[in-house]
Amino acid sequence: MASFGIDRGYTDANRAFLQAFLSRNVLTLETAKPIIAAISSFQDGREVQLQDVTVEDLNSYISEANRKLSPLDLEIRSTFHQQTRERVYALVNTTSDPLTQLATTYTADEIVYVKKLLDAMFNGQNNKGKREAMCLSAIDAIQVGRAQNRRETQNGNTTQSSTGMLGARDAESMLNRLVDEGWLEKSRLGFYSLSPRALMELKGWLVDTYNDEDEDGQKREKIKFCHACREIITVGQRCPKHECPCRLHNICIQNFFRMQRSQNCPICNNEWDGRHYVGEKAITTSESYQTGRRRSGHRPRADIETDIDNT
Template sequence: MVSVNDIDRLFLQSILSRRIVSDKLFKLLWMKCKDAAKAVNPGLEVDVTETSDQLMGRMNKKLDPLNLEIKTIYDEHSGIKLYGLINGTGDPNAQLATSYTVSEIAFFKAIVQQIMLGNDECYSISSMAALRESNPIKPKMTKSQAEGVLNSFVTSGWLLKSSRGRYSLAPRTLMELGLYLKNTYDNDGYVECTVCMEILTRGTRCWNSPCQARLHHWCYDRFSKTRAEYECPRCRENWSLPANKERMIPIGEEAAKEGYDDLPRRRRADSEEEDEMEVDEDTEEERPQRKKSAPKKGRAAQAESEDEEPEPTQTQSSAQNDDEDEPSQPARRRIRRKV
């Protein structure tokens, strides 16, 4: 006989198959699951007053032993509430391990790094720049293989690709890897909305350079429409003036200008040493050899002294030159007489 537990399992399976759903679809799926159960068991009693948040809390209690969780996030542009069933570890290796190889996960993490460390908080990367991130990956990826993996990241909901061909982080990545992004890029690319305190990769920020106020598009719209005059929640600059509205600075792909991806790319601190070593090696190969080298000590100097012949002194050189100038004479035999 069908029970309430069967409804819960059917609902979780429907969420798992979709990964991320809107608030509207979240409610619709729950209603369809209840209707399907009642069709089999008309006498089944189901709580019809349960809200979406209450339903999510009840599901999470069942998912906790499995290290799974239903979380919510708001779409950064539209503000639509999204629900997703995620792995509680929050690590890219665990999240992507079931669908991607080790090299493909390394490729994804390299792309995420370049998106998070983009110039002027553009939080996006061009197609060519994304493909370049596959070059250091071992085993080596061909260009067609890298393009295929990039398309897979998009279709799986990890990345977004705009009409300009730029990649950015999708809501699934922000939801499932939010903890990883915060721990990895905190104070170095990771920013939060001043209003909702959620991660921000597209929105707007105050034009006052020392000010740290940043808002999602929908947070800014809601913030500005609730009052006739409004000011920056941080520095108190007047945002309501028409002239000041135009001074707001975009965050996200709108901030990406032509040539941004050709600029020197930033790297995290743990990879800067590797980059410096590569630069030093290249520089050393291009640098011409010096005529005189610095004096060496210890075994290195002793080894060189044994390998190299000593240079003749000035007296030895002049004597050697004189010997070379004189004609060669036959060797004389000394005869010893007996007395």
């Protein structure tokens, strides 16, 4: 096992690592290896190969970085990517409103646009009824920029303003920037969803904002958590019984049911059929989506499944 950077205190190597991290916003072990190898090669006066860099080396650099970041209310945290299970590391502000933090790098209109994107993802048509997509198509994401900003006044009235309205070109540019900076991910089919960095940074804010009570006092949980790992789930599967709160990441399902020794929902005991989705597949497996693709000249995939929206 390599020992680059371990037990040496905060050195120039640690400073170089932190600067490299801050310039990238997000790292994985694979993307960190070239950085650590280059730093260690310079520091030790010999070439360090990528395969010599271990997760222990990365954890050591992160631990030292966090000691320096803590007084600034910043911390490098990690989570598993919901689809690849690769561990992702990102810088997280531990105290202030995450949207307020964006004010240092984004304009007022851009911040409002981000808030409208989140509203559309978690409080829009793609996350209502039996559909739990929590993502937006490229067209929908751009159209969000054209919608007027709705605000509720103190007396309960709703007003509209042009704040946060972006033209198609500006909205597309903003979306590309959010992807480049690690806030959003764009899928092969063109859907935008929150990245691991965003889910770590916005976790508390998302729950506080979208898990509330409706007019009848009924609790609404738009932000749901995986029954196995207890992290936010925006990609995975749900219990066939929609009112059942059980949700599972795809990367958690196999081990979970192996340990449980049954293929039934752990909450309501219904059979878990694996055909009720959370995330993009809640849209792309629907009959309406497949019909639209056929009409536009796209050939359906061989494993197209039937519409599960009304099941």
